Every structure is written in structure tokens, then in C-alpha cells.
Amino acid sequence: MMSVDTPARPGDEASPEFRVETGVLATMRRIQRPSRLRNRELLLLLFAFVVNGAAMVLVQLGAIGEVQPGPLVAVAGLAVLVLVLHGGLRVWAPNADPVLLPVAVALNGxxxxEIYRIDIAEKLTGWGAASTRQIVWSAIAMVAAVLVVxxxxxxxxxxxxxxxxxxIAVVMLLLPLIPGLGLNVNGARVWISIGGVLSFQPGEVAKIALAIFFAGYLVRTRESLSMVGKTFLGMRFPRLRDLGPILVxxxxxxxxxxxxxDLGxxxxxFGMFVIMLYMATGRTSWVxxxxxxxxxxxxxxxxxxxYVNGRFRxxxxxxxxxxxxxxxxxxxxxxxIFGLAHGGLVGTGLGQGQPAITPLAESDYIFASLxxxxxxxxxxxxxxxxxIIVARGLSIGFTAxxxxxxxxxxxxxxxxxxxVxxxxxGVTRVIPLTGLTTPFLAAGGSSLVANxxxxxxxxxxxxxxxxPGPMVGAAS
Incomplete structure (x- = not known):
């Protein structure tokens, strides 16, 4: 061990040269690591673009026997927006997860x-086609994502x-109940009409606002919700007066x-709140x-x-x-269910099935169509x-x-x-069917923007x- 009075030699950990070298290496690591993450993301995005383009080509070959450039150009336009978001991440969030964006792009494409394939079967074109609206809403959703980042x-x-x-969440939930503003669609009153032209589902925005509210509220109250109560059968149950939040x-x-x-x-x-309550307190009794x-x-x-009785029947x-x-x-x-059975193990092939036979095949039943x-x-x-999306999100939470x-x-x-x-x-008859949309896949602008x-x-x-935190060992 080197004594205090012994002068530092080049290469020793105490030497100025070593501290300078360590600082340079730390700086290089901080620069290169985000670059590697974004490069990995770019490679995965290119693969997602290939998958989406191939899916559109196969749909056209299977359904109409030829490739038309219009839909491919529209999908290419979305790819440009994705690259803009990717470029924004390089600038504003260089250390962001490199997998989330490519997976969302693949599902969206x-x-x-598949929505375009159903439009072909139903002979829908222009703005009347669900795929056209889905592409427009996808562009709006990606712009919203860029703005958030x-x-x-x-x-x-x-x-x-x-x-x-x-x-905000409460207001969004109440909007569809306002006469003249709310719309009744397929028996559910969860939509609002904007200007008589654009319809929107405010509950999709409400779910994000509720997640933020639940997180902030539970951080403030988790001590009283987790520490106090009586033990029964090996589990600690809360006091009656602490049941207020979950009852509300x-x-x-x-x-x-x-x-x-709207059962779904x-x-x-409610499921989101219970899960977040369990994460905040660690008490199974809340579940x-x-x-x-x-x-x-x-x-x-x-x-x-x-309405609910019919769903259960x-x-x-x-x-x-x-x-x-x-x-x-x-x-x-x-x-x-018949459509899923017809697909079997490997499916009929894109563009070669009959998904349009099922009502609302492009929205509620997009999973059965696929x-x-x-x-x-x-x-x-x-x-x-x-x-993958859920696992990456949970990983972010567990390392928060x-x-x-x-x-x-x-x-x-x-x-x-x-x-999901x-x-x-609901589609596979595990639980009663409800009116939610399958994230990124199903037709629905409100859901796309929110997700x-x-x-x-x-x-x-x-x-x-x-x-990364402050550099350790960097030269001052």
C-alpha cells in the first residue's frame, strides 16, 4: 500500500493522469451507451417496417391478387413519423428503452x-374505410407521442x-353524460361528438389521468393503507375507515x-387501482x-x-x-369463435380468410380476425x-x-x-365480452392516441x- 507521503506515479489510482483517464472513459461511456440504445432501436424499427410492409403486401395479394401502391405509400408516411419520434428520442430521451417503440409500431402496422383487409371485403374506400381513418389517427397519435417526449x-x-x-379524469368520465354532447353507440354511452363531425372517447384519456392520480395519491397515503389493521388468516386487513379510497x-x-x-x-x-394499491402497500388483502x-x-x-344480464347470458x-x-x-x-377455429394452427393466410363475416371485425373482434x-x-x-411491452414497463417500475x-x-x-x-x-369466451379495444390493433382513434x-x-x-448519475472519478 502506498504511504501518504509517497508521490503518486503515473498509472496509480491516486495519480492525476489516472483520474483524467477515468473521467474521459466515463464521459465516453455516457456518450456511447445512449447511442447504442438508439442504434438498437433503429435496427428493430427497420425490422418492424419490413413486417408491416410485408403484411400489407400479403393482404393485397391474398384479397385482390395485386399490389396497389396507395396503401403502401400511406404506411410509409407513418414510418417517416416513427423515424421523427426516434430522432426526438435521440435528442430528448437518449437513454429511453429501445424496445418499446418498435413493438408498438409492429402492432400498429x-x-x-388487417383493418385494410376487412375494408377490401366490405368494399369500403376513402374516408368511409376504417383503414383510412386508422392511418390518420395513427399519425395523430404519433405526433401526440412526440409532443409528450x-x-x-x-x-x-x-x-x-x-x-x-x-x-381531469372525473370531467372526462362525465362528458358523455351531458345531453347533446354524449353519443350512444352500440348501447354504450362513452362517446362525445365534437362539432357533429369528430367523435371521441374521453374515457381513454381518463385512464391515463387516473393512473397519474392513483400514483400520486397512493404515494401520499400508502403508510396508513399498509401499516395499520388487524391480522386474520395470516393477512393484515385494513381498518374500516381506511376502506374509503377503494370504496370510492x-x-x-x-x-x-x-x-x-360499459362493463369493460x-x-x-377498478383493476388498475387495485393493482396499484397492492404495489403501494404489498398487502394481498387489498386484492x-x-x-x-x-x-x-x-x-x-x-x-x-x-345490459349486463345480456352479456352474461x-x-x-x-x-x-x-x-x-x-x-x-x-x-x-x-x-x-368460428373464425378462430377456422384459422387453426397457422391460419388461412393474410387476405385469404373471411373475417368480415363477424360483426365489428375491425374493432371489437380484430383479435378474432387476426x-x-x-x-x-x-x-x-x-x-x-x-x-414485451408489459414486461419492459414493469422493469421500469421495479428499477424506479x-x-x-x-x-x-x-x-x-x-x-x-x-x-388485452x-x-x-371476451373474444375467446374466458370472461364476458365487453366493449374495450385491443391496444394498437383495433380500429379506434381515441384508443390509439391514448395508448x-x-x-x-x-x-x-x-x-x-x-x-447515468454524476461521473465518478472524473477530473475536476
Whole structure:
């Protein structure tokens, strides 16, 4: 060991030369690592572009026997917007996760190709075609993602406005109930009309605002929700007076079922809150209480509300001829199941199935449409892509620097996971069918914008997690 009085030699850790060299290497690592992340993202994006372009070409060859340049040019335009977002990440969030964006792009492109295939079957063109609107909404959603990444410099700003986001969520949920503004679509009142031309689903924005509100609220109250209570059967249950938050959210969810006739959105909101509550407290009792409340509420609603009762009858007795032929019966559900069965293991091939036979094949039943043409192997690959998004989001949460980031990342990730479970579970008859959209795949502008904003928020959070701290050993 070198004594204090011994002069430092070149190469020794105490020497100025070593400190300068260490500082240079640290600086180079800080510069090169983000570059490697973005280069990896670019390579994955190029692969996603190839997959999306190939899907569009195969749809055209399978459905009409020729390749038309128009749809390919439109998809190429979206690719340019994606590259703009990629370039923005290099500048504003160089340490962001390199996988989230390519996976979202792949899902979005495959959804557009399948929607276009259904438009061909239904002979829809121009603005009347769902694929045209989907491409326009995809462009709007990507621009929104660019704005989130560019403007949200510090995610902690969201924590500062916790109750503002809670207020925004409540307003968004109430908008469809305003006479003259709300629209009744397929029995559910979850849409609003803007100028009599544009329709929008404010509940999609509400889910993001609620995730931010839940994260901020639970950070402030987690001590009282997790530390106090009585132990029963090895689990600590909360005091009655601490049940207030979960009861309020449960009542809000029940109100969505009763007044907006939307079982899926209610399940999404309540499930997101229960999961975030569990993450904040680590108490399994909250999950049991939440499940008991929602299942009990759903059972009561199925006995008292005709809308919910019809959903349950379609689920439990789908193949009964009387139920199949009834107005609002199980015809759509059964057609979707037949479509999945027709696809088998490897599918009929893009453009070669008959997905348009199922009502709302481009929106509620996009998963069944893809299952028919891509088969079990194809839909398992799609579920794998969703699993990647959720896993990367959870990884961001588990490595978060503070509790707010942890809860927000987990809440946003489970929002995607719950949507996929609710829709895929409904189409495959695991649970009653509800009116949510399958993220990125299904036709629906509101859903696209909201889910791209979720991806942008996760990218911004991942940049904060991965951002290196002050250089250690750098020369002063």
C-alpha cells in the first residue's frame, strides 16, 4: 500500500493522469451507451417496417391478387413519423428503452393491414374505410407521442399536479353524460361528438389521468393503507375507515356500468387501482377486498341491469340457438369463435380468410380476425409482443428511483395488460365480452392516441431510470 507521503506515479489510482483517464472513459461511456440504445432501436424499427410492409403486401395479394401502391405509400408516411419520434428520442430521451417503440409500431402496422383487409371485403374506400381513418389517427397519435417526449422534461411535474389529473379524469368520465354532447353507440354511452363531425372517447384519456392520480395519491397515503389493521388468516386487513379510497373507486366503476353501460371500462379502472394499491402497500388483502367488491357488484348488476344480464347470458349460453338468434345475442361471439377455429394452427393466410363475416371485425373482434388469418401461432406471437411491452414497463417500475415513478410505470403497464386480457378473454369466451379495444390493433382513434401516449410516458420514465448519475472519478 502506498504511504501518504509517497508521490503518486503515473498509472496509480491516486495519480492525476489516472483520474483524467477515468473521467474521459466515463464521459465516453455516457456518450456511447445512449447511442447504442438508439442504434438498437433503429435496427428493430427497420425490422418492424419490413413486417408491416410485408403484411400489407400479403393482404393485397391474398384479397385482390395485386399490389396497389396507395396503401403502401400511406404506411410509409407513418414510418417517416416513427423515424421523427426516434430522432426526438435521440435528442430528448437518449437513454429511453429501445424496445418499446418498435413493438408498438409492429402492432400498429399489423392492425392497419388487417383493418385494410376487412375494408377490401366490405368494399369500403376513402374516408368511409376504417383503414383510412386508422392511418390518420395513427399519425395523430404519433405526433401526440412526440409532443409528450419533447415537452415532459421531468416526470415529477406529474406528481405535483396529482389532484388536477384526478379532476381531469372525473370531467372526462362525465362528458358523455351531458345531453347533446354524449353519443350512444352500440348501447354504450362513452362517446362525445365534437362539432357533429369528430367523435371521441374521453374515457381513454381518463385512464391515463387516473393512473397519474392513483400514483400520486397512493404515494401520499400508502403508510396508513399498509401499516395499520388487524391480522386474520395470516393477512393484515385494513381498518374500516381506511376502506374509503377503494370504496370510492368501486362506486365510480359501478356508476360507469349503470350510466354509461360499459362493463369493460369499469373493470379496467377498478383493476388498475387495485393493482396499484397492492404495489403501494404489498398487502394481498387489498386484492381480495377488491376482487370481492367487483365480482359482487358485477353479479348484482347482472341481475338488475338488462345490459349486463345480456352479456352474461351470451357468455354462459353462447351456442344456444335461441340466444344466438336473439337481438343483441351471441351471434357475434359465436362467429368470432368460428373464425378462430377456422384459422387453426397457422391460419388461412393474410387476405385469404373471411373475417368480415363477424360483426365489428375491425374493432371489437380484430383479435378474432387476426386469429383466422394468422392462426394460433400468429396470435401467440402478437400476445408475445404485448407481453414485451408489459414486461419492459414493469422493469421500469421495479428499477424506479422513487415511489411515484414505480407506481406510475406499473399502472400504465397494467393498463395495457388489462385491456388485452379483457378483450382477448371476451373474444375467446374466458370472461364476458365487453366493449374495450385491443391496444394498437383495433380500429379506434381515441384508443390509439391514448395508448401511444402511454408508450411515450413509459419511454420518458425509462430515460429517467437509465440516465447515468454524476461521473465518478472524473477530473475536476
Amino acid at each position: 399489423i392492425g392497419i393491414a 419533447a415537452l415532459l422534461k421531468n416526470y415529477r411535474v406529474l406528481h405535483r399536479y396529482t389532484y388536477v389529473f384526478g379532476f 373507486i368501486w362506486l365510480l366503476s359501478m356508476a360507469v356500468i349503470v350510466f354509461q353501460r 371500462t369499469a373493470l379496467l379502472y 381480495l377486498i377488491g376482487m370481492t367488491l367487483f365480482v359482487g357488484g358485477a353479479v348484482v348488476a347482472s341481475q338488475t341491469l338488462s 351470451n357468455w354462459l349460453d353462447a351456442f344456444n340457438p335461441d340466444q344466438y338468434e336473439a337481438w343483441g345475442g351471441s351471434h357475434q361471439l359465436v362467429q368470432g 386469429g383466422e388469418e394468422l392462426g394460433l401461432a400468429g396470435v401467440m406471437a402478437l400476445l408475445g409482443l404485448y407481453l 428511483q422513487d415511489d411515484f415513478m414505480k407506481l406510475l410505470a406499473v399502472g400504465l403497464s397494467f393498463t395495457i395488460a388489462l385491456q 386480457f379483457i378483450m382477448v378473454g 401511444w401516449i402511454i408508450v411515450a410516458l413509459l419511454l420518458r420514465l425509462s430515460d429517467s431510470v437509465r440516465k
